[in-house]
Amino acid sequence: MDFVNIFLGKNNNLEMFSPELLSGTRMQHRTLRSDWSHSRKFSYSHVTCSRSTLSPAQRESTRYLFVFGSSARVLGPNMGLEAWYMDSSDDDQRKPHRLNPNVSVSLDELRKLGVFHWKLNADVYETDPELEQIRKEQGYSYMDIITIHKDTLPNYEEKVKVFYEEHLHLDDEIRYILDGQAYFDVRDEKDRWIRIAMEKGDLITLPAGIYHRFTLDETNYVKAMRLFVGEPVWKAYNRPADDFHIRQNQNTSGLNPSATHRLVHRSQV
Ligand SMILES: CSCCC(=O)/C(O)=C/O
Numbered sequence: 001m002d003f004v005n006i007f008l009g010k011n012n013n014l015e016m017f018s019p020e021l022l023s024g025t026r027m028q029h030r031t032l033r034s035d036w037s038h039s040r041k042f043s044y045s046h047v048t049c050s051r052s053t054l055s056p057a058q059r060e061s062t063r064y065l066f067v068f069g070s071s072a073r074v075l076g077p078n079m080g081l082e083a084w085y086m087d088s089s090d091d092d093q094r095k096p097h098r099l100n101p102n103v104s105v106s107l108d109e110l111r112k113l114g115v116f117h118w119k120l121n122a123d124v125y126e127t128d129p130e131l132e133q134i135r136k137e138q139g140y141s142y143m144d145i146i147t148i149h150k151d152t153l154p155n156y157e158e159k160v161k162v163f164y165e166e167h168l169h170l171d172d173e174i175r176y177i178l179d180g181q182a183y184f185d186v187r188d189e190k191d192r193w194i195r196i197a198m199e200k201g202d203l204i205t206l207p208a209g210i211y212h213r214f215t216l217d218e219t220n221y222v223k224a225m226r227l228f229v230g231e232p233v234w235k236a237y238n239r240p241a242d243d244f245h246i247r248q249n250q251n252t253s254g255l256n257p258s259a260t261h262r263l264v265h266r267s268q269v
């Protein structure tokens, strides 16, 4: 039987897999709770099931999680990704900049903006078949590794500044955190900043044309893999850069054609 392991964050349709719904099916269900980080509290659920036991609605809610077919995913304390709306203070960019009270942003909301996420085991990135599969499926032929720390990155101060300028690229930005942690900020469809906390094992894709920026957090260190389809194009266009075709094609929901294309592909699994 084709078994899959599914990990759902608390904002990710967890109710669809409540024990009541699962009774009478062949699914097993257990819910795990984790308080392992002061700043990143996650409640998540681990479901083992066969694909054929899923209802269409359940398939819909988990379509992105089937990317890896029957491969088991690493069970860790944090399988989600935490994101929140930012305050507008001019304080140090490395601080979390949460609203008070915090307003979190779910993975579903990020997907609607064309932002996708995988959680991988970064301890085995050099030989990881899951990473290999993603690279093959998505055509990420290029990769290199960047370590952002004052002692290792030439022109560190200047680069940190440039990364935090609001910009877009004409290609997707694909980053896999191998060590340390950092933030990606993206604009939502109402032009509000969403801060995405990236840590070891997080692979994220930002769609071409989305306004975004990047910063280290207060730990001042991250090691990341940069992936690209074909030869990399690092060119960043600082805002305003709305004359590009890719921006003009954005519809009112903020979902651009590039994101829609990806949605179609990722549901075909
Ligand atoms: C984690 S890689 C450094 C950031 C970067 O390359 C970029 O383009 C930010 O937008």
Ligand SMILES: [Fe+2]
Pocket (backbone or CB within 6 Å): 167, 168, 169, 173, 212, 236
């Ligand atoms: Fe960028």
Ligand code: NI
Pocket (backbone or CB within 6 Å): 261, 265
């Ligand atoms: Ni295609």
